[in-house]
Amino acid sequence: MTDSPYSPSRDTRSSTLSIVALALAIILPLVGFVLGLLARAKSKASGSPTVVANTAVVIGALLSAVWTIAIVLLVGFGGVLSGGPAPRTPDTAAPSESTPPSGSESGDELVIEVTSERELDSATLAAARTALSFYAENAGVEMVDITETNADTLAVTFGADATSTDVDAFARAVSTPAAEGFYAVDAVHPATGGADLGDGSTTPPCDALRFGPMTVEEHVLACDEAMVTQLLLPSSARLVGNAIAEVEVSGDVVAVTLSDAAAEEFAAWTREASDATAPGNQIALVDFIGVISAPTVAEELAGEFQISGATLDAELLAARLQLLSSGVSFTAR
Missing domain, CATH: 3.30.70 (Alpha-Beta Plaits)
Known part of the structure; x- marks a missing residue:
């Protein structure tokens, strides 16, 4: 009996290799492409069908191209994101290099x-x-x-x-800021103003104080940062801003330390305020922008205190306190 030129064992090997190539063409396209070429060659040599092997070659080639393009785009996009200048640490107070926002002149x-x-x-x-x-x-x-x-x-x-x-x-x-330092509080009014100053005049609304505190009838009028409350203050501060000796930031807490001379005055002041009725029990810390903080005093405080709050911008607050502490002044020309 004459042997068949197509050996069943070779058919099986070719078929198995084609199936493996097709599976790898989906998972590892390049490997599947190479095995697909090999399986197609073996199938042709054995006279077996080459449909599965051809499919593995096509899928492997297409997915290899897709992966190659994706990797090139990913590498290029990552280079754009990391191509800017190295980030500066907070202590490196380098000159600003900001540019006007797009569309602004x-x-x-x-x-x-x-x-x-x-x-x-x-x-x-x-x-x-x-x-x-x-x-x-x-x-x-x-x-x-x-x-x-x-x-x-x-x-x-x-x-x-x-x-x-x-x-x-x-x-x-x-x-020429109207107020800077620690002030007693003479009165508290709503932001809408209109409070009687005792001489027939009334306080303006906070909208009129967008450029900071202003002098009204031998008083200082200052609004809080949110422009919801206005404070009527004496014409001069009880403690000047440079009474602040040190400012430290820890998370959302800003710690303030007063100088030794100021600490003694502050202790006496807070002792008086803790026994007073509103608004005499408040102390307002004010700068050229407005009221930084105006807490109610519950007890005598030494030369250290903290300012905190869930919505507090600690870095901005520290910057404002730093300017008061250093006795900074501006001259515009």
Whole structure:
């Protein structure tokens, strides 16, 4: 009997290899493509069908191409994300290199000279940039850039929508703030104003104080950051801002330490306030932006206290306190 030229064992091997190639073409496309070529060659040599092997070759080739393109795009996209400058640590108070937001145009420019009763270091200038940027935002004046031009000068660029009147008001307010330091509280009014000052005049609404505290009838009127409450304060601070000796941030808590001389006065003041009725039991900490904090005093406090809160922007608060502590003043020109 003549043997058949097609051996059943070779058919089985070719069929198995084709099936394996097809499976790998889906899982490992390149490996499946190579095995598919090998299975097709063996199937042709044995006279077996090559449909499965051909399918493995096609699928392996297509998926290999897809994976190659995907890897190239992924690598390229990752390079764009990591191609910016190295992040700076908070202690590196380098000049701002911000650029105007897309679609905004530059308008008026203002040069602000910064002076300090203590060392005017890079950290203090960084705090000044932070506070001035927030001040412009809070006042509704578009600021597109603020940079250090030298060791004691900041250049502020406003947006095209900022009017010259607003820029002038901004310059006057930062150069001659109406209040800075620790104040007793004479009265608390709603933001809508209209409270009688005792001479026939009334307090203006907080909307009129968007450029910070203002002097009204031998008093200082200041609004809180949220513009929901206004405080009527004496014309002068009981403790000046540079009574603050140290400011530390830990999470959402800002710790404030007063100088030794100020600590004694603060202890006597808080002892009096803890026994007083409202609003005499409040102490307001104010800067050129407005009321930083106005807590109710429940007990005598030594020369250290903390400011905290769930919605507190600790870094911004620390910057504002740092400016008070250093006795920073601005001169706009």
